[in-house]
Amino acid sequence: MRAHIAVLPGDGIGVEVTAWGARVLQHVADAYGHTFRVSEGSIGGNAIDASGSPLPDASLALCKQADAILVGAVGGPKWDVGPPEARPEYGLLRLRKELRLYANLRPVKAIDALVESSPLRREIVEGTDLLVLRELTGGLYFGRPRGRSANKRGIRVKDTLTYTSGEMERIIRLGFDLARQRRKQLASVDKANVLASSGLWREIAEQVAEDYPDVTVEHILVDACAMHLINDPRRFDVLVTENMFGDILSDEASVLAGSLGMLPSASLGRGRRGLYEPVHGTAPDIVGQDKANPLAAILSVAMLLRHSLGLEQEAAAVESAVEDVLAAGLRTPDLARGASGERAVGTEAMGEAVLERIG
Numbered sequence: 001m002r003a004h005i006a007v008l009p010g011d012g013i014g015v016e017v018t019a020w021g022a023r024v025l026q027h028v029a030d031a032y033g034h035t036f037r038v039s040e041g042s043i044g045g046n047a048i049d050a051s052g053s054p055l056p057d058a059s060l061a062l063c064k065q066a067d068a069i070l071v072g073a074v075g076g077p078k079w080d081v082g083p084p085e086a087r088p089e090y091g092l093l094r095l096r097k098e099l100r101l102y103a104n105l106r107p108v109k110a111i112d113a114l115v116e117s118s119p120l121r122r123e124i125v126e127g128t129d130l131l132v133l134r135e136l137t138g139g140l141y142f143g144r145p146r147g148r149s150a151n152k153r154g155i156r157v158k159d160t161l162t163y164t165s166g167e168m169e170r171i172i173r174l175g176f177d178l179a180r181q182r183r184k185q186l187a188s189v190d191k192a193n194v195l196a197s198s199g200l201w202r203e204i205a206e207q208v209a210e211d212y213p214d215v216t217v218e219h220i221l222v223d224a225c226a227m228h229l230i231n232d233p234r235r236f237d238v239l240v241t242e243n244m245f246g247d248i249l250s251d252e253a254s255v256l257a258g259s260l261g262m263l264p265s266a267s268l269g270r271g272r273r274g275l276y277e278p279v280h281g282t283a284p285d286i287v288g289q290d291k292a293n294p295l296a297a298i299l300s301v302a303m304l305l306r307h308s309l310g311l312e313q314e315a316a317a318v319e320s321a322v323e324d325v326l327a328a329g330l331r332t333p334d335l336a337r338g339a340s341g342e343r344a345v346g347t348e349a350m351g352e353a354v355l356e357r358i359g
């Protein structure tokens with residue numbers, strides 16, 4: 001197969017982990033006889049420094065031409081000034097919006113070897129296998145009006161939470177479809193006891209449920225969901241929710257997988273082209289120290305192979321290479337618990353070990 005992949009490393013550890021994502025792609029190409037043309041583009045803080053924009057036109061054009069996009073992460077203390085539109089994060093939000101990638105899949109799996117890496121007890125974490133399906137191009141992130149105004153009494157700020165019924169229905173339907181391919185349980189997460197938007201969300205979820213009699217649905221308020229998620233994660237199969245709730249719940253859920261450095265994601269729209277990125281950010285506290293866990297980025301490459309290129313066997317090979325290195329005891333600092341049989345490694349050694357085990 002021939003494919004064109006855009007790689008946008010971004011800032012901080014985004015650069016360190018996507019380097020390994022790109023090496024895994026190349027390795028898969030060599031091992032399975034594919035030709036992947038990789039083009040690099042800029043996004044985020046470094047793009048602001050170089051060109052004044054967090055998403056330069058050339059990067060957007062590159063992503064529109066590519067079959068799939070691999071992103072690292074954006075942002076950092078250096079750029080934490082000014083209005084939202086001038087920040088690195090806006091580059092990523094605009095990219096998601098421009099490409100109409102409304103569905104963000106964030107699988108959370110407690111890999112056996114990592115059950116002890118979670119601060120939660122084995123009995124709670126073991127067997128966790130859930131998918132957070134986050135709406136990605138609506139809600140508070142994009143609603144207008146927004147901003148600040150001042151008068152003599154003080155400053156007033158405004159963010160707007162807007163959704164159309166169509167935006168809600170397409171993500172909820174996808175939740176049902178994905179649940180159908182899994183254990184047929186859907187948790188629809190909202191705040192219908194308080195928010196008008198959530199009221200409509202729940203109505204639509206109830207309507208769509210009628211088309212999926214084989215899927216069991218529960219409607220859960222987001223605050224209770226946050227508690228259930230770490231109290232009894234095995235009750236969940238697919239969780240579908242709006243943009244901001246999904247952002248928060250997915251970082252929480254990463255504790256079940258052992259570390260935020262383990263969670264990959266896929267952002268999909270109507271076509272095959274998708275954007276793949278770790279759930280984590282630029283981790284300014286560990287940047288440049290060979291401490292970043294590259295596995296979330298590598299697992300994002302597995303999702304890219306599966307969802308955008310249809311290469312299931314290759315995707316599974318990458319995932320099992322990751323499971324093998326963890327079973328062998330290799331641990332980046334975020335996963336280390338000082339147990340016997342663990343071998344402390346950095347980003348580079350972890351990446352090398354995965355490469356050695358593919359294909």
Ligand code: NAD
Pocket residue numbers: 013017072073074075076077089092260261262277278279280281282283284285286291292293294296334
């Ligand atoms: P973060 O995800 O960067 O880090 C949170 C904590 O998790 C830190 O202690 C960090 O060291 C640790 N961590 C994260 N990824 C890790 C990995 N791969 N290996 C080991 N440890 C890891 O979140 P933050 O500190 O709140 O945000 C830092 C910056 O990243 C901010 O500018 C934020 O906007 C940005 N951010 C970007 C994205 C993205 O681009 N998708 C996502 C989240 C945050």
Ligand code: IPM
Pocket residue numbers: 074075089090092093247279
């Ligand atoms: C994520 C990140 C982004 C988000 C930020 C960097 C804009 O936290 O991908 O989870 O909030 O969507």
Ligand code: MN
Pocket residue numbers: 247248251279
């Ligand atoms: Mn987030």
